[in-house]
Amino acid sequence: MKQAIRYLTIIVLSCIVLAACNSEEEATQQSGEKNTDTATKSANQEKSSKTSISDKDKKKIKKEVMSWLAKHEKNNDKAVSNRYFGSGSMSDGDWYAGTEGGEIQVSNKDKPGPKAFDLHTVTGAVTYISNEGITGIDKASKNLSNIEGYSTVADINKPVTKYLFADNGKVYEYTFKDSKDVTLSSGFAPKDHNEKDPNLSPNQMFKVSDNKALNDFYSELLKKY
Known part of the structure; x- marks a missing residue:
């Protein structure tokens, strides 16, 4: 009888231990799932933002950019324009540039759409030495097209810099050594509708601007929105 009670006690204790282990495993699993869900939610929120x-x-x-x-580049004797990009009728797909942070979308026709890109432009700008001595905002650049490029407004022997203000809070830039052959589409390429771009990759790589003041200004500005 004592032996039977002993066996019964062992069985009961084993069941209790097994139940406790299962409960702990389930709690751990739920915690892991919760952490995963939180991480996924956080990533989605970041992507959404x-x-x-x-x-x-x-x-x-x-407008603020x-x-x-205009205020700061005027001190550098440079002209400023928002005519940093234009594709004309060359492609009906989305255009983009290559950056240190990945591909950045500069035009959206939903072919293939925003989800196909790592980054997206909020706005952009271009700076150059005016051939008319203009500093700050250059109103003469409003009607520029890809046909004449910047040669009608810029000193073709001086650099032209394009800035891309991205939705990750960073400013990317690329400086063309002279403006003779620089057009609105320079630095960019169209993405085909299958998210592939054979022979259409941009020839330039935009890097985070060395202009710390500009980066700091833009980063703080974007936080307001």
Whole structure:
């Protein structure tokens, strides 16, 4: 009888231990799932925040960026324009540039659409030495097209710099050594509708601007939106 009670006690204790282990495993699993869900949610929120800037806000940001550049580049005897990109009728797909942070979308026709790119422009700008001695905002650049490029407004022997203000809070730039053959589409390429771009990769790589003041200004500005 004592032996039977002993066996019964062992069985009961084993069941209790087994139940406790299963409960702990389930709790650990639920905790892991919760952490994964939190991480996924956080990643989605971060991705969402990058593409949630409205067109209305982009116009406000563009205005403030141009105002800042006009003021600071005037001291460098440079002209400033928002005519940094234009594709004309060369392609009906989305255009992009290569950056240190990945491909950045500069035009959106939903072919293939924002999800195909790592980054997206909020606005952009271009600076150059005016052939008319203009500093700050250059109103003469408003009607530029890909046909004549910047040669009608810029000193073709001086550098032309394009700036891309991305939705990750960073400013990317690329400086063309002279403006003779630089057009609105220079630095960019169209993405085909299958998210492939054979023979259409941009020849330039935009890097985070060395202009710390500009980066700091833009980073703080974007936080408002």
